[in-house]
Amino acid sequence: MLLRLAADAVLLLHLLFIAFALLGGLLVLRWHWLAWLHLPAVIWAVTVEALQLVCPLTIVENDLRHAAGQAGYRTGFIEHYLLPIIYPAGLTPAIQLWLAAFVLSLNLLIYGLLLWRWRYNR
Secondary structure: OHHHHHHHHHHHHHHHHHHHHHHHHHHHHHOHHHHHHHHHHHHHHHHHHHOOOOOHHHHHHHHHHHHOOOOOOOOOHHHHHOHHHHOOOOOOHHHHHHHHHHHHHHHHHHHHHHHHHHHHHO
């Protein structure tokens, strides 16, 4: 039971990381110091998608699930609702490159806006 809860917690952490890498720049517009956390997250997310690497959080989650005696994501709220977001069906290398480009483009736009505002207010 504890191993399954730990695996679910890792999955939730994974989802939060993805959301932060994608949209955390919006938080940086308000709290500039978050850039020190957000920029490395963006670099990591783009690298994992562009190079089609396996995220260490995926490995930890799968190890916990196997240790808990689970074969996969067949039951439970988290598996049913969150897994399709984090691991969509039909994910191809080309789609991963598009995702990486989207994350990078969105964040370049946000940080460009942040720099423009900073220069304009100076």
